[in-house]
Amino acid sequence: MAVELKDLTKSEENYSQWYNDLVMKAGLAENSAVRGCMVIKPYGYAIWEKMHEVLDGMFKETGVQNAYFPLFIPKSFFSKEANHVEGFAKECAVVTHYRLKNDENGKGIVVDPAARLEEELIVRPTSETIIWNTYKGWINSYRDLPILCNQWANVVRWEMRTRLFLRTAEFLWQEGHTAHETREEAEAEALQMIKVYQKFAEEWLCLPVIVGHKSPNERFAGAEDTLTIEALMQDGKALQSGTSHFLGQNFAKAFDVKFANREGKLDYVWATSWGVSTRLMGALIMAHSDNNGLVLPPKLAPTQVVIVPIYKGEEQLEAARVKMNEIADALKAKGVRVKVDDRDNVRAGFKFAEYELKGVPVRLALGQRDLANGTIELARRDTLTKETVSQEGIVDYIVNLLDEQQKNIFQKALDYRNSMITKVDTWDEFVDILNNKGGFISAHWDGTPETEQAIKEATKATIRCIPLDVELEEGKCVFTGKPSPYRVLFAKSY
RNA sequence: CGGGAUGUAGCGCAGUCCGGUUAGCGCAUCUGGUUUGGGACCAGAGGGUCCCAGGUUCGAAUCCUGGUCUCCCGACCA
DSSP states (O other), X not given: OOOOOOOOOOSHHHHHXXXXXXXXXXXXXXXXSSTTOEEEOHHHHHHHXXXXXXXXXXXXXXXXXXXXXXXXXXXXXXXXXXXXXHHHGGGOOEEEEOOEEEOTTSSSEEEOGGGEEEEEEEEOSSOHHHHHHHHHHHOSBGGGOXXXXXXXXXXXXXXXXXXXXXXXXXXXXXEEEEXXXXXXXXXXXXXXXXXXXXXXXXXXXXXXXXXXXXXXXXXXXXXXXXXXXXXXXXXXXXXEEEEEEEEETHHHHHTTOEEEOTTSOEEEOEEEEEEEETHHHHHHHHHHOBTTBOOOOTTXXXXXXXXXXXXXXXXXXXXXXXXXXXXXXXXXXXXXXXXXXXXXXXXXXXHHHHHHHHTOSEEEEEOHHHHHHTEEEEEETTTXXXXXXXXXXXXXXXXHXXXXXXXXXXXXXXXXXXXXXXXXXXXXXXXXXXXXXXXXXXXEOOSOHHHHHHHHHHHSOEEEEEETTXXXXXXXXXXXXXEEEEEEEEEOBO
């Protein structure tokens, strides 16, 4: 594996290139034969699996249960919620036939025109419609509520331009779909889940996020309110990393899902949906990586500690092995994910570079000198520093160090993010900051979709969110000069 | 769907303008040897429908015509 990851400049022009190289060289994913689709390789999938496991546990703590719904959605279901169709119609894959046959006048296989489906099936871009069609049969009374279901699935959105993990034609995600008696309960659910996402992003991915409401322009198709977690990447662009929607009674009305309430009257059910995807992998990569490769938060890293022997000849290797296994066993006993790399066909220097590329948090190197002195060389990935430490007490030292790295990686990302939120009061400043600094711009906005659209057309920046903890502050819209009650966050985004 | 570029070994590329040895280079792979505290070195070997189809020519990776793929810039989007 020859790897060159030089020339990381946090500028727009080559950050994309650099990101792509990193994803492929670190062995996370690659483009597939199918345009716009991605192959997630074992190392990348191991990280995703860990995310899946942790999130799943967090959902279950709130009372959510997993279920599974079909991949295919009849076209008629799709058209029932007007905004929803409009939002997704342009990127749907459609199944029209169910059979192939041998070509009559030639070679190869063709679609059998006789096997046309009476009603086309949409490959789900999201599952609200099929799920609400199902919920109709599950809900009669307030006693059937709430319903709190989540599904882990793949979805397809036929995007024009794709990027590994950030935007692929098919992606893996989880989508929660809940049904409630009251508006208040549904709104509380949507808020609760966005906070679960925030906690996961910050405590596991070391990814500081801003929680807020989407503006009407950026809202999910069919939602009354969309809550989002917005993260900032190292090139100064924002990434929407998870969303939680309050759907009101829109889908209940579209699918005629009524229940008998506590007063004995029929009412439509209140709904939420919420999801995060393999895009979180992209966020993880773009938030922390450096010129040597990935930097993985220890809590998420498939391998937390790697031990590399330095030796000449089989005899020395064997001696190193004994000590390495002893240390590895002691670490495993404390729940540390550790790997001993005693491959004899690549050199130590090669292994060092490889594990840095893959973002392994702690690397130990054990040579003859160390065996004689009872020491070991320890390198930490987040700071790229090396020190020689005693073998005695190494386990506790590493357990603490992993914890420290988790905090350090978060803190570094947080400091960067905070330094990239700029308050702006004039249009000139707005344009200047956007072009020369990037990051979030905190500015007044008159609250109209037209103004947001005009700003987008002028600068490519959109409103990323109206933060939950926004402070009321009289001001003037940075674009139109009309009155504004609070600041919102603008940024260029992925 | 508009604008631009590209397709040559597993990967990255040169050669194409101006047709002419056996199509070449780096990385990777395999064999042998020497090495080994930060991505080793030397020697040798294997690996090609030069995107597809048709045409021009004594002769095409190279010129012509038509197709097609991928990538980049827009519009669209988690």
